[in-house]
Amino acid sequence: MRSEVVKNPPRPKRRRQRLKSWPITFSPFARALALARITMSKRHSQNPTPTLSINKPQHSHSHSSDEDDSSPESSDGVIQADFSFFDPKPHxxxxxxxxxxxxxxxxxxxxxxxxxxxxEQTTVGTVVKIEGDEDEGIFALVTALNLYRYREHRCIVTLKDFLLRKARQEKGVADRLRLLLEEQARDVxxxxxxxxxxxxxxxxxxxYAALFDEVSWATEDEPTEELRNSFKFKHYIILSKIYMQKNVDQKRKLSNDSDEAIIYVKPEDEIFxxxxxxxxxFPLQTQQLAPHEASFIILQSQ
Known part of the structure; x- marks a missing residue:
């Protein structure tokens, strides 16, 4: 069974002067290279894989896709899926x-x-849905929140306390993290x-291209200097879920091949x-089918 997505014709590109907050892996060249690798891997694979056709990324606040076949399912078993990018809304x-x-x-x-x-932060952030889906289920969310801007919100205070408690499990990490979450929070x-x-x-x-484009535009287009500065990130912090292979030999874990002991729930987190x-x-308490941990990642903006 294959899923097929076709993008709409590109809309007029939004004006922008420069990009300021792009991690290097998400440069236009790196994204094109990633897409090329996906295409090449499919051509050389003998197993059936999902087939999606996506045009050049659109630099706009919302992204949509469109079907090239009005039939919900064609005779060869291809399921038409029309994914669209939207600004987050209360509903x-x-x-x-x-x-x-x-x-x-x-x-x-x-x-x-x-x-x-x-x-509430509609200028930066994207949700992914299926176009025309009455249930309006959310398939993906990506956004970036300034920790200093929201520092007085109880949920952010709780989140930082949670991370600091977990950081104490590794020597020297808590002080380093506290510096990032407090003194340097304006840039995080x-x-x-x-x-x-x-x-x-x-x-x-x-x-991800949509996210970093919106961050860049926000540094120029937000109505106040305070808001514009709140998107001039120097660091990004990410919570990522991983699986640790507990049966890997301890000596191997200490070698340069220790990354082989990690399985990323989301493959893109390996890039981060x-x-x-x-x-x-740090270990997670939520019941899982296998030993499950979280990785707290500090990503430097370029």
């Missing part, structure tokens, strides 16, 4: 909350208030990225991890 509350249900493991906190912050963006695992991977470069200036891991 997305329940879908976004569902995606973020285990964002802080099983810790009790005001998740509803956290979702409200995300939905919490990159929130949650998605359904069956979201077509070909959408991911466009999804390799680009990060530092990171730390």
């Amino acid at each position: 997305d509350f329940h879908g976004v909350k569902t995606l973020l249900q285990t964002y802080l493991d099983n810790h009790e906190w005001d998740l509803s208030a956290f979702v409200d912050l995300i939905l 963006g919490l990159l929130v990225s949650q998605r359904m695992l069956n979201l077509p991977p070909q959408l991911l470069p466009h999804l 991890h390799k680009l990060s200036s530092w990171s730390f891991n």
Whole structure:
């Protein structure tokens, strides 16, 4: 069974002067290279894989896709899926909350208030839905929140306390993290990225491109200098879920091949991890089919 997505014809590009907050992996060249690798891997694979056709990324606040076949399912078993990018809206509350249900493991906190912050920030942030879906289910969310701007919100205070407690499990990490979350908070963006695992991977470069484009535009277009400065991120912090292979020999874990002991729930998080200036891991309490940990990643903006 294959899923097919076709993008709409490009709309007029939004004016912009320069890009300021792009991690190097998400440059236009790197995204094009990533898409080329996906195409090449499919051509050389003998197993059936999802087939998606996506045009050049559109630099606009919303992205949409369109079907080239009005039939919901063609005779060869291809399911037509029309994914679209939207600015977050209040009616997305329940879908976004569902995606973020285990964002802080099983810790009790005001998740509803956290979702409200995300939905209120419409200039930066994207949700992915299927066009015309009456249920309006959310397949993916990506946004970036300035930790200093929202420092007085209880949900952000709880989130920082949660991370600092986890950081104490590794020597010297808590002090380093506290510096980032407090004294340097003006320059730190919490990159929130949650998605359904069956979201077509070909959408991911466009999804992150949309985020970093919007961050760049916000540094120029927000109505006040304070708001413009709040998007001039020097660091991004990311919470990522991973699986650790506990049966790997301890000596191998200490070798240069230790990365082989990590399985990333979202493959794109491996890119973030390799680009990060530092990171730390901590075990999760949520019941899983296999040992499950979270990785806290610090990504330096270029």
